[in-house]
Amino acid sequence: MHTVTCARINRAPIRSPSSWNSSTRPVPVVSLAVGGDTREAAPGDEFRLESDMRDFFIRTGDTLTVTIPGTIIPAAAAPVPLTGSSVKMKVEKMSVCLEGDELPQSLKVPLAYTAGPYTTPGQGALTLTLTPANKTSKTKCEGKYILIKGGDFTAKFDVSTPAQQPGSPPTSDPQLVKNGIAKFATTNTTSKAG
Template sequence: MGDLVIKTGDLIKITIPPPAIVPQLQAPVPLTGSSTNVMVANMYVCLLGDELPDMISGLLPYTAPPFITPGTGRLQINLLPANMTRQTVNGGKVLLVKGQQFPVTFTVQTPAQQPTPTGPLPDTLPVKQGTGQFITTNMTVFAG
């Protein structure tokens, strides 16, 4: 059975558990579909590759108390088979569907720092694991 198709205007919610704080991920982020000919509710559908919006695809600042001087990191989204169509394709790419929660990795590029009297101490945890999920307003169009 298929699942609900993700389209322009739907959201991705990424959660990186405490103590890490990534301000740009506090609220769900809107998606933009790259299909040029398949629409749901007059909005282009999202294809594989649309899951990481531009606004969160670059270096993101983060803190992880007690490391309160911000560092930076990058997101990697690891979609599961349940988040993509198996048979339905558009322009050679699979469509994104609601599916289930999927793993997300935040990889530190520049560690956050903890100020101390003897000098700053860097965050020693270079990878933070989290989860992501799609949030859709589409309640009628399914694909599989």
């Protein structure tokens, strides 16, 4: 077995599907850094990650959905595409997302929002808190844990400028911290890690 940057590789012939088990089933179309070279899996290569193969990798093109009840954040109203920062690990030719990639650049800036009767937009900042189920527990790539699908995790919107309810005088939104949930969606249905 050869040690590689993000996983381990067994060079063994691929067996028939009836002989596969959870530790020997090939993971299709994975690019790995071996030595200093990155290459795509070749026929006959067999992969086993350093973890228990728990959930699907998150990669470039997968999406983040944020739900803050009673609050409309136009920049996060539809699923937002993620961009993986890994240069050494790819799944189906797309960079894997590492810890820190969970909040896209478009959501790291002050965001406009409205809430219920407070229809004159205010501003705030979005933060996400991953659970252990949303990142690998042992496997690291480029010094960071790898994002995996997992379940819902915490989203928090901290208001810096409250939205206003029109009137004379206008009324400010009194809720300065808004809690919600976020989740990943992936089109990756083949490659997992834990």
